[in-house]
Amino acid sequence: MIKEIDYTFCPHCGSKFIKIPPNLLQCTHCDLQFYINPKPTTAMLLINPQDEILFVVRKNDPKKGMLDLPGGFVDINETLEEGMVREIQEELGIRISINALTYLGSTVDEYSYGNIDGRTINAMYRAELSANASIVPADDVEDFLFIAPNNIPYDKLAFQGMKDFLKKYYPRD
Ligand SMILES: [Zn+2]
Numbered sequence: 001m002i003k004e005i006d007y008t009f010c011p012h013c014g015s016k017f018i019k020i021p022p023n024l025l026q027c028t029h030c031d032l033q034f035y036i037n038p039k040p041t042t043a044m045l046l047i048n049p050q051d052e053i054l055f056v057v058r059k060n061d062p063k064k065g066m067l068d069l070p071g072g073f074v075d076i077n078e079t080l081e082e083g084m085v086r087e088i089q090e091e092l093g094i095r096i097s098i099n100a101l102t103y104l105g106s107t108v109d110e111y112s113y114g115n116i117d118g119r120t121i122n123a124m125y126r127a128e129l130s131a132n133a134s135i136v137p138a139d140d141v142e143d144f145l146f147i148a149p150n151n152i153p154y155d156k157l158a159f160q161g162m163k164d165f166l167k168k169y170y171p172r173d
Contacts, residue, residue: 006117010034038108038121042084043071043162044096045104045126045169052146054129056091059142062113063158070141071122080123092144093136094129102126104169107161124165 007025010017015029023036046054046069055067070091074083081098088096104124111120137144147153149170157163 007034007036036119038119039111040074040080040083041072041120041122042074042080042087043069043107043122043124044084044088044101045124046070046088046092046096046129047126048129048146049131050146050148052148053152054092054135054144055147056137056144057142058158059140062111065142066158067153067156068158069124069162070144072140073120081125084123084125090139091137091141093138094133096127100127105165107165109159109161111159120161122161 008017009015010025010027010030010032011034012032013027013030015027017025017034018028020026025034025036026032027034048054054070056070058064058066058068070088071084072087072091074080075086078086081101084101085096085098088094102125104126107122107124109120109122111118135144150172152166152170154163154167157166
């Protein structure tokens, strides 16, 4: 379980923060109020003609070696859709049109890296993958594989929010 608030000092004046749970930091000197909010991310259910889901193997920490859906953090000035399309291009070397995206819903998660714990809010999209798509894993993706919905190895998935989403999206009898 992550700690709710990690930051100790005010980014404006450098004085100490008072922590007001669950997510407010109040400066003791300049009265800056600093709210901790989730970072936006995107992820994609990329489905091949056999109705299998593309999973990627994470190359880096956190959760190195575990399975994930392609996607990542949204950049400054990007829309969610632009971030989604860019991540797919960077990680898999394929171009998905924004018009081909279907928005499925959102998930929340914890993301710890270094000594900082954070939270994410993730927009989940779906797109169909053509049979002749030429995928080249790159960036922070080590490898990829296709898995049928009934065979998703939930214990190997990197993030809890994604597990919860997939279990709802593909209910098992
Ligand atoms: Zn301050």
